[in-house]
Amino acid sequence: MRSLNKGVLLGWAFGLLASMGNGSALAQDDLMDFFGEDDQPTVVTSAFKAGRIINVQSPETSGEGEMNFIIAHRFGRLSDGWYDLFGLDNAQMRMGLDYGITDRIQLGVARSTFGKTLEGNLKWRFLEQMKGGGSPVSLTGYSVAMRDGLRLPDDGIVRKGVHRMSYVHQLVVTRKWSPEFSLALIPSLVHRNLVDQPDRPNDVSTMGVGFRYKLNRRMSVNGEYHYLLPRPIEDGLHNSLSLGLDIETGGHVFQLHVTNSRGMFERAFLAETPGRWQDGDLYFGFNINRVFQVRETH
Amino acid sequence: MKYPALLLFCVILSMACQAQRFVTRDAQISFLSETPLEDIQAESTESSVIFDMATGQLAFQVPILSFHFPKALMEEHFNENYMESERFPKASFRGVVEGLDPSKEGEQLVTANGALEMHGVSQDRSVAGTMVRDGDWWILETQFEVACVDHQIDIPKVVSENIAEIIEVTVRAELKLK
Numbered sequence: 020m021r022s023l024n025k026g027v028l029l030g031w032a033f034g035l036l037a038s039m040g041n042g043s044a045l046a047q048d049d050l051m052d053f054f055g056e057d058d059q060p061t062v063v064t065s066a067f068k069a070g071r072i073i074n075v076q077s078p079e080t081s082g083e084g085e086m087n088f089i090i091a092h093r094f095g096r097l098s099d100g101w102y103d104l105f106g107l108d109n110a111q112m113r114m115g116l117d118y119g120i121t122d123r124i125q126l127g128v129a130r131s132t133f134g135k136t137l138e139g140n141l142k143w144r145f146l147e148q149m150k151g152g153g154s155p156v157s158l159t160g161y162s163v164a165m166r167d168g169l170r171l172p173d174d175g176i177v178r179k180g181v182h183r184m185s186y187v188h189q190l191v192v193t194r195k196w197s198p199e200f201s202l203a204l205i206p207s208l209v210h211r212n213l214v215d216q217p218d219r220p221n222d223v224s225t226m227g228v229g230f231r232y233k234l235n236r237r238m239s240v241n242g243e244y245h246y247l248l249p250r251p252i253e254d255g256l257h258n259s260l261s262l263g264l265d266i267e268t269g270g271h272v273f274q275l276h277v278t279n280s281r282g283m284f285e286r287a288f289l290a291e292t293p294g295r296w297q298d299g300d301l302y303f304g305f306n307i308n309r310v311f312q313v314r315e316t317h
Numbered sequence: 318m319k320y321p322a323l324l325l326f327c328v329i330l331s332m333a334c335q336a337q338r339f340v341t342r343d344a345q346i347s348f349l350s351e352t353p354l355e356d357i358q359a360e361s362t363e364s365s366v367i368f369d370m371a372t373g374q375l376a377f378q379v380p381i382l383s384f385h386f387p388k389a390l391m392e393e394h395f396n397e398n399y400m401e402s403e404r405f406p407k408a409s410f411r412g413v414v415e416g417l418d419p420s421k422e423g424e425q426l427v428t429a430n431g432a433l434e435m436h437g438v439s440q441d442r443s444v445a446g447t448m449v450r451d452g453d454w455w456i457l458e459t460q461f462e463v464a465c466v467d468h469q470i471d472i473p474k475v476v477s478e479n480i481a482e483i484i485e486v487t488v489r490a491e492l493k494l495k
Contacts, residue, residue: 065396198401236398237398
């Protein structure tokens with residue numbers, strides 16, 4: 020301790036001499052001290068580019084007053100070959116609107132051709148990842164209610180409106196490890212009021228993982244995988260695996276991908292993916308995200 | 318015995334220095350990118366400034382993430398695509414004020430010569446502005462231009478009609494005696 024004090028004193032003395040010499044060295048150090056004090060923790064933003072990693076939710080929401088219009092296409096099976104032009108003859112669509120109530124709370128509606136499904140969803144990033152103190156991850160909750168819109172089959176079974184409904188709740192735990200690399204863990208719970216086969220469970224859980232790796236300021240490689248947690252029976256359904264590329268051009272984000280899930284809403288790709296990559300059950304698709312500022316803020 | 322005396326001397330001297338310091342942590346900095354297609358404006362009120370009247374030294378520190386835009390997407394693009402705020406979280410200016418008469422009341426035209434650093438690239442600049450003494454306060458105002466290319470801020474061709482190559486920066490800082 021004593022020698023340290025001496026060192027500090029010597030430092031002071033030298034600083035003093037220097038400051039008398041040209042009047043700057045000591046002052047410069049103090050200026051730095053003044054700035055050092057205002058290093059507040061900052062929010063880590065933009066872990067992902069768009070509201071979805073590929074199929075699944077990312078932690079990103081529409082900004083306050085922003086309306087995000089998402090047009091998603093998913094084509095037919097690549098293995099269908101030339102006759103269907105590798106699936107391009109056979110497009111499914113999902114059109115969605117996501118509105119930012121605040122910078123962290125988003126309300127959305129969407130319609131998919133797949134199952135003529137209408138959905139309403141709510142997303143809330145309730146904890147931000149901080150740099151320089153605070154949470155090491157961001158936490159985002161997402162809930163969606165889906166309504167199947169297909170005509171009911173004439174099979175003598177009485178179904179009510181409530182039987183068309185299914186729900187998914189998920190938590191997106193994200194960490195942006197570096198400006199380039201972000202990783203998300205996404206546990207999900209799927210509940211169906213009515214299942215299409217008697218031996219299928221109403222509730223299914225999945226554990227998902229997603230990432231993005233930025234290639235440059237405008238492009239990134241994305242991926243996601245959802246593991247179906249063990250179910251009581253062998254139901255012939257598979258885990259969802261998707262790989263894609265995000266391309267940003269000003270107000271648009273284009274997302275191109277290949278996936279074994281054809282449905283673009285949560286219940287379908289998490290719990291009802293019948294095909295596998297190794298069997299050639301692959302679908303090409305893309306999302307176009309277009310942002311409109313409908314209410315100006317700040 | 319020698320050390321305590323020296324220490325005392327240092328303390329007194331540093332107090333004397335302190336008396337010359339004027340500071341703020343909420344200076345206003347705004348900028349404007351003007352093109353026929355689109356005007357983009359942003360403002361920050363979280364910059365720190367320190368001015369040492371004895372030496373004329375002036376330093377600014379500007380947290381890039383503190384700039385707010387009327388549209389969230391503009392703010393995201395600013396931080397992600399242009400300023401790369403995570404890699405370069407702060408812009409700064411360190412220089413010396415010249416042409417200031419500390420004893421004079423009223424507005425004075427001054428020049429600050431020093432280094433302007435943003436996006437990790439430092440440029441020597443000479444910036445003209447005004448300073449007004451008001452009791453324990455110095456009010457400092459300036460307006461200057463920054464060329465994106467000087468700080469290696471790339472503007473891709475696709476958006477070159479929406480973003481100006483030269484950005485107009487306006488600064489107002491009210492510095493209080495520390």
